[in-house]
Amino acid sequence: MPGMSHRHPESLEVPHTLESLVIRHTYRLPVPEAPEVGRGAVVARQLDAVLLSAGFKLSAPLFARVGGLAPETVAELGRRTLDTVRRIVGDHVEHNVYFIDFPRNVPETQAFWLECVRKALLDEEAWEGTLGQLRDGLVDLVSLPAYGRYQHTYEELLARHEELVEAAGDRVTVLHLGRTVEEEARELYLALAGSRTPLGEEHLEDLGVLAAHCVDGVQPGEIPVREHRAVVNKARLGAGSGLLLDTVTDVLRLACALAGGDVSLREPTKFVKLSRPVRRALLAGLDAVVSASPAKLADVRVHREAWKRLGERLHPHEYPRWPSAARVFAVARGEEKVPSLAGRTEALLAEGDVAGAAQLLTSAPGVLLRSVDRLLRLARTDEEREAVLAAVGQAAPKAAGRVLLSVRLHLLNRGGRLEQGGARRVFVNRLGRAWVAEDTRPALPAAVRDRLVSVLDAEIAGRLPEPGxxxxxxxxxxxALPLSGKAVSSGIGVLPRGSVSPVDGELLRFFTYWKERRETTDYDLSALVLDEEYEEVTWLSYTRLADVEGRHSGDVTEAPDGASEFIELRLGAVRGPYIVPEVLLYSGESFLEVAESFFGFMLREGEQQGRPFEPRTVRMKSELRGPGRVALPLVFRRDGEGRWHAHWLHLYLKGSPQANRVEENKVTVGALLRGIVDREQLTxxxxxxxxxxxxxxxxxxxxxxxxxxxxxxxxxxxxxxxxxxxxxxxxxxxxxxx
Structure with missing residues (x-):
């Protein structure tokens, strides 16, 4: 979930050095302030060579700067840098596979299962139970000693694979020369705090680290995203600095941040006991906001249950000097009535006064723009539609740029194929959970839609800088333009949802890694191949280890020390235009509960050989931290000229509580892709x-x-x-x- 509620304790204990943050976010390496002695060139060359094995290299200016440092300084800098970049691409763990020769010598599925049964019958401890299962006519594969558990060590795996043959298509990411750590950290802090789009969970945590470090330095002129403001306020409160508050909800978000909860307020937070100084700071902030603008009490009702629970921790009755703060909790308890904007709007709409509702909403430009489709559908006359359009023209200059882009994206896909009878709508919430439903909306009149588009385009264009x-x-x-980063995981090569990027290579290899925390956990990597009508052609998974398209590395059913699964496909052999990689929870801990989990893909040429996981060939790697039980990171699509492209999804399906299998969700996946792949994007x-x-x-x-x-x-x-x-x-x- 957004905020900080689902960051795992292990990851919180890992030291977040400013240097590592800068590398991960900017691919710039801050160079320590040390005297240049001109003796580090040899170690710098060694560092460059080692970095290249992970798909990174030093830029020429960075190499020259590092080479001028003392050898011991370069060695320590190199150790830290290598650790960071290996984590970026997923090379910080050992990627073992079940079939040691993968992608060669992968057996036929049923023959492999029978071999596992044969070995179990020869096992002194397992033969009796296996024989009993055979008599009953149903064998549990996981109960067989040879199934789902590594039969060899990682070192034995390495010994079986030849070195990777260097290819022109291998990824090389250049690390550039940065300024001092302090300068880079300050610039990164200002960029993240001042971001106009919501940050993802990991970036939000990084902002917290940077905010605590930069609390006494230069601050952004504006923090437009409320979740970011809560994280910054937490750091400011800890340092005794003044809080940045202009709504009562800012205080509620800060309380959630202090409790390690969800600062987006979408999930309930269990508030913690607060010290007297913290209680005084929160109540004083509330009092100042309400005293300056009593109308802001209307925001309380939206989260009244959370306010009531927070009131039990703040004890506002103990602080009579802040009476306006006490009013917040009176509104939450229903003791004081404050008409909300939403309530007044709904009352006007219930009376059929669409023009009045639109005019009322001009005081909240973002709400008006997000409601414009509904208002236009409720308008019964040309005069009412004109009133709505006039209100939009009045509100657009005051709306946030992200809101303008969001409504523009909505209109890009409004009024065409999606609105025809029987069409499907795709819904994606801010956490990446996706579902489909029948589209019953009437189409917007073309002339009305065109006028809205014209107003929005003119406003957006007027705000863009002259780039030269x-x-x-x-x-x-x-x-695609990143309108939100909440459902987009961190990593390398990760693009916003809806983006399309070319895929060049002969062999496409997916990988997933997970490490269980407390409970035996089984994730399954699968790939679904679909035809032009989004119907199944074939699939690869633990139930189908090999097909014309490619090979599966074998099912691993537990991960106390971490586990990996791979699928390799030869793109020229794929019989359908769509390849859908999936990571499915079969049993155990969810993506939000495991100690670590991520997905990625590699591209190789046919003769490159190498280990199953070679960091130089990784094109994309991202964390899996979504709310569902089936992850759909992206889909690969072949165009009419035979070229492949990645279409970025960042979606999670609800799935079943246990035993999710690719064969059982193909209809849902097909319906989802039918609605989302052809959807137009703001690019x-x-x-x-x-x-x-x-x-x-x-x-x-x-x-x-x-x-x-x-x-x-x-x-x-x-x-x-x-x-x-x-x-x-x-x-x-x-x-x-x-």
Whole structure:
């Protein structure tokens, strides 16, 4: 869940060095302030070579700077850096596989199962129970000694695989020269705190670390996302600094942050006992907010149960000097009535006064814009529709940029195929939980929709800065604008939901890793192949280890020390245009409960050999931390010209409480993909089209201009002008206008 409620204790105990945070977020390496003695070049070359094994390298300026340090300084810096980048790509754990020769010598499924039964009958401890199961006609595979448990060590696995053959397509991520740790940390803090899109769970925790470190330094001019403000306020409260509050809900979010709860307020938080100084700070903050604007008491009713529980911890009756704070809890208990904006709006709509409701909502521009579709559907006359459109024109300049983009995205998919009879709507909540339903909405009149689009585009375009010359990586053009980072996990190569990126390579290999915490846990990696109508062609899983398309590495059913599963597909042999990798919870702990879990994919050429997991070939790796029992990170799609693309989903299905299998959810997955894959997105290409006077050049992947430019790409190339503005997936949120 968002906030901090589901960060695992192990991860919280790991020291979060500022240096590691900077590397993970920016791919810049802060270099320690140490005298240059010019003797570290040899160690720097060794570091560069070791980093390359993980798919990273030092930029030329960084290499020169590191090479000028003392050898022992370079060695220690290298150790920390290597540890960080290995965690980024998932190379910090041992990736063993059940079938030691994978992807070679994977047996036929039933023959493998029979072999497990044969071995069990030869086992002195297992033969009797196995024989009894055979008599009953049903054998539990997990009960067989040879099934689901590694039959060899990781070292034995390594000895069976040849070295990876270097290929031109191997990923190389450049680490660039950073400034001092303090400077880099301060800039990263300002960027995360001032982000105009909500951060994901891990980034939110990183913000907390940075906020505590930077609490006495320069602060962002604005913290537009309320969850970010709660994290910053927690740090400020701990340091005795003034709180940043302008609504009563800011205080409630801060209380949730202090309890390690959900600062988004979507999940209930168990409030902790608060010290007197903290209680005084919260009540004083509440009193100041309400005294300055009593109308803000209307926000209390939205979370009145949480307020009542918080009141039991704050004891406002003990502090008569803050009477306005006491009113908050009186409203929550129903002792004081305060009309809410939502209630007044619904009353007008119940009377059929659509124009009056629209005008009332101009005082809350974000609410009005999110309600505009409903208001237009309720409008019965052209006059009422004109009144709604006029209200939108009045409110749009006051609305947040993210709201404008969200409504624009809604309109991009409104009024066409999705609104025809029998069509399906796809719903995705902020945590990535997805479901489908019949679409019963009437279409918006084309002229009305076009006018709304015109108003929004003009407002968005007017807020975009003049970028000057723009150099854009063609692979970034179809990347979706990141309107929220909440359901997008951290990692490497991760793109926002709806993004489309090219896939170049002969062999596509998925991987998943998990480590159980307290309970035996079995995750299953599977791949579903679908045809043009989203119907099943085949699948690969523990129930089908091999097919024309590829091979499964074998089922692992417990992970006390961590476990990995892999699927390799030869893309030229895939018989359908869609490949859907899935990670399914079969038994045990959920994605939110395990000690660690992640998913990723690699691309290889046919003759590269190597271990099952080779960090240089990893194109994407992300944490699995969603609320469902079936994870759908992305889907691979083949276009009409035979080229493959990754379409990013970041979705979780509810699934069954136990024993989820790919064969049993194929109908749900097919219906979901039918509604989401063809859905249009607001992309980098779309945004560039709105920029007035932008001089856009598509990058050739090699040369970079000597003058300052705005570079938009998957990774920062070497040689850019020092004053160039660089936008990569790690900071693409910066394009969202204020």
């Amino acid at each position: 010359p723009v150099l854009v990586d063609p692979d970034m053009l179809e990347v 980098v290409r779309w945004l560039l089209g709105l920029m007035r006077g932008a001089e856009v050049t598509v990058w050739d992947g090699v040369s970079v201009p000597e003058r300052p430019v705005t570079f938009i790409g998957m990774r920062r190339p070497e040689g850019l002008h020092p004053e160039a503005r660089v936008l990569t997936p790690e900071n693409l949120r910066d394009v969202v206008p204020a």
